[in-house]
Amino acid sequence: MALTDRTVPRDVHAEHLALMEATLARDADTACDVAAMHIQRTTDVLARRHGAVEAD
Numbered sequence: 001m002a003l004t005d006r007t008v009p010r011d012v013h014a015e016h017l018a019l020m021e022a023t024l025a026r027d028a029d030t031a032c033d034v035a036a037m038h039i040q041r042t043t044d045v046l047a048r049r050h051g052a053v054e055a056d
Helices: 012-024 028-049
Strands: none
Touching (some): 012 028
16 A cells, blocks of 8 residues: 555665664664664554544
8 A cells, every 4th residue: 555655755675674784784773763663654654544643
């Protein structure tokens, strides 16, 4: 669902790649930060799509 919402500019592939690279590098702090940002962005897209949050 979040992938089809083009109102929020983002590169989901790059987000996944950054998470994979941090994980493979065993950089837990970066992996956690990247995962948290990815989840927050996805949550924001879904909330906007379903009217829970007004767009800026």
